[in-house]
Amino acid sequence: MLNRFSLASIRRISTTARCCSDKNEPDLSDPKTLALHKLYRPERITPSKRGIDLLKQPGLNKGMAFSLHERQYLGIHGLLPPAFMTEEQQAYRIITKLRQQPDNLAKYIQLDSLQDRNEKLYYRVLCDNVKELMPIVYTPTVGQACQHFGFIYRNPKGLYVTINDNSISKIYQILANWHTENVRAIVITDGERILGLGDLGTYGIGIPVGKLALYVALAGIRPEWCLPVILDVGTDNTELLNDPFYTGLRRKRVRGPEYDSLVDNFMKAATKRFGRDTLIQFEDFGNQNAYRLLDRYKGEYCMFNDDIQGTAAVVVAGLLASTRVTKKKLSQEKIVFLGAGGAATGVAEMCVRQMMDEGLTEEEACGRIYMVDIEGLITTSRIKSLGERHVKFAKDLPDTKNLLEVVRTVKPGALIGASTVAGAFTEEIIREMAKNNPRPIIFALSNPTSKAECTAETAYRCTNGAVLFASGSPFENVELNGKLYKPGQGNNAYIFPGVALGAVLFAEMFIRQNLYSVEYDELINKTYEWPAKDSKHGFPVPVLRRTSMDEE
Ligand code: NAI
Numbered sequence: 001m002l003n004r005f006s007l008a009s010i011r012r013i014s015t016t017a018r019c020c021s022d023k024n025e026p027d028l029s030d031p032k033t034l035a036l037h038k039l040y041r042p043e044r045i046t047p048s049k050r051g052i053d054l055l056k057q058p059g060l061n062k063g064m065a066f067s068l069h070e071r072q073y074l075g076i077h078g079l080l081p082p083a084f085m086t087e088e089q090q091a092y093r094i095i096t097k098l099r100q101q102p103d104n105l106a107k108y109i110q111l112d113s114l115q116d117r118n119e120k121l122y123y124r125v126l127c128d129n130v131k132e133l134m135p136i137v138y139t140p141t142v143g144q145a146c147q148h149f150g151f152i153y154r155n156p157k158g159l160y161v162t163i164n165d166n167s168i169s170k171i172y173q174i175l176a177n178w179h180t181e182n183v184r185a186i187v188i189t190d191g192e193r194i195l196g197l198g199d200l201g202t203y204g205i206g207i208p209v210g211k212l213a214l215y216v217a218l219a220g221i222r223p224e225w226c227l228p229v230i231l232d233v234g235t236d237n238t239e240l241l242n243d244p245f246y247t248g249l250r251r252k253r254v255r256g257p258e259y260d261s262l263v264d265n266f267m268k269a270a271t272k273r274f275g276r277d278t279l280i281q282f283e284d285f286g287n288q289n290a291y292r293l294l295d296r297y298k299g300e301y302c303m304f305n306d307d308i309q310g311t312a313a314v315v316v317a318g319l320l321a322s323t324r325v326t327k328k329k330l331s332q333e334k335i336v337f338l339g340a341g342g343a344a345t346g347v348a349e350m351c352v353r354q355m356m357d358e359g360l361t362e363e364e365a366c367g368r369i370y371m372v373d374i375e376g377l378i379t380t381s382r383i384k385s386l387g388e389r390h391v392k393f394a395k396d397l398p399d400t401k402n403l404l405e406v407v408r409t410v411k412p413g414a415l416i417g418a419s420t421v422a423g424a425f426t427e428e429i430i431r432e433m434a435k436n437n438p439r440p441i442i443f444a445l446s447n448p449t450s451k452a453e454c455t456a457e458t459a460y461r462c463t464n465g466a467v468l469f470a471s472g473s474p475f476e477n478v479e480l481n482g483k484l485y486k487p488g489q490g491n492n493a494y495i496f497p498g499v500a501l502g503a504v505l506f507a508e509m510f511i512r513q514n515l516y517s518v519e520y521d522e523l524i525n526k527t528y529e530w531p532a533k534d535s536k537h538g539f540p541v542p543v544l545r546r547t548s549m550d551e552e
Contacts, residue, residue, distance in 0.1 A: 150245025
């Protein structure tokens with residue numbers, strides 16, 4: 001029987017997309033590994049499709065890279081221009097054309113149609129240019145694409161499960177309509193909180209599609225193992241309801257027991273169809289559902305909520321990396337959060353766990369964390385209206401909605417934004433942070449760029465370059481007084497592909513709660529020399545090929 005290690009090796013070897021690290025290449029001088037490699041290496045299989053049907057199949061199409069023999073054998077001779085082009089030549093042509101596009105949305109549309117035509121080439125271009133193209137297929141451009149999805153839509157990507165399909169059998173039927181049975185990872189959203197852009201209904205399908213593109217490009221997971229899903233329960237966005245091009249159900253959002261039973265039926269149908277070890281990543285669910293669904297399903301299915309758990313892992317990793325500069329333990333810092341939704345609360349809870357690991361009691365750790373939501377600072381006077389997750393962070397302080405006042409009173413070492421409020425970290429607030437800290441930590445995590453709590457330029461300028469800054473969406477480098485500052489990016493994209501790869505390789509039945517901390521401890525302490533070697537990065541890079549993300 002195969003043990004876990006060999007199963008992992010098999011899956012790694014069988015992964016067609018580029019492996020996440022050259023170090024992970026199998027050692028073929030070892031006869032046992034070589035035998036396994038030979039046994040499980042991808043075999044040449046004659047495709048079931050031929051002729052024009054084959055060219056219309058994005059997973060099989062190679063464009064002009066088909067050899068003469070392949071063209072004759074597969075019945076496509078004469079259907080393509082007579083010249084031959086290697087994948088590299090085609091990739092060069094694509095990236096050159098892409099760079100000539102007038103804006104990022106045009107680039108997104110071009111890449112989207114390439115994915116429709118020739119999946120191999122799409123991933124070749126994406127893998128070779130991750131740093132350049134991640135802001136296109138992912139935040140911030142994917143947000144813009146979702147907002148304009150009605151215009152952009154050409155070909156369906158992913159599955160649509162609506163509230164009208166609310167039974168296990170009906171959902172199973174839909175899942176059975178997907179072109180492959182061999183799905184190992186699903187990214188699902190209900191479109192209610194797409195980035196910081198709010199309720200975009202079915203226009204939110206761009207998010208699961210983009211996240212799964214990163215599964216392939218960053219973690220080397222096979223494209224055919226990935227399934228993007230949108231649950232269409234309606235939308236409360238009246239602009240969309242009046243949009244003639246809107247692609248979803250024209251009704252208000254369904255909530256309550258009917259909504260819950262749809263999610264429940266989906267989880268049952270998906271695992272019935274694809275297996276109990278299918279990974280289901282929850283993405284961009286609204287505040288009222290994100291934590292609830294995570295709590296309900298985390299012990300029952302192989303699932304995680306990326307906004308809560310992924311963000312927490314990456315941001316705590318960033319905070320720990322920052323402590324190497326501030327020379328203070330995390331448990332010695334006070335942290336103010338603007339926003340107390342899924343993302344901020346997930347980070348706050350993981351900070352508490354980290355501070356407890358460093359020796360504080362839970363009460364002491366919670367005492368160092370201050371949360372400000374749309375109603376203002378979370379204080380004891382609000383306890384009756386607070387959810388159970390927030391009660392422990394309530395402070396015995398006067399109520400205020402003024403963030404500057406909170407910063408002046410608390411004098412935090414770190415200020416973290418996950419509020420969707422663009423510009424909420426005003427120059428005055430940033431200067432106040434710099435007054436109280438030689439190296440203030442400021443993370444403006446809200447996506448896309450237009451929603452960031454402050455820009456990198458403002459953060460560096462107002463702190464005279466002292467800030468340890470990161471943002472959810474990437475910012476350009478900032479030049480200040482003749483020095484170049486490279487803003488960090490604090491985005492869960494630095495972790496979710498790695499988590500997914502682990503879950504898929506090991507056919508996990510659950511995502512263990514301590515998985516994330518194991519991940520960043522190892523990374524920060526062993527592989528990531530921060531800041532001496534890598535001061536330009538705010539964060540460890542768990543799965544991305546380092547060379548693809550590093551600047552020379
Ligand atoms: P959410 O809807 O669960 O929470 C938003 C929070 O912001 C709520 O607590 C709300 O009360 C608060 N808020 C809204 N307006 C406010 C105001 N004027 N003043 C103070 N607080 C205000 O959303 P979630 O999931 O927490 O995401 C929030 C933002 O964080 C989004 O822009 C999202 O794109 C971003 N995010 C970034 C991630 C990253 O990896 N960088 C990952 C997950 C989310």
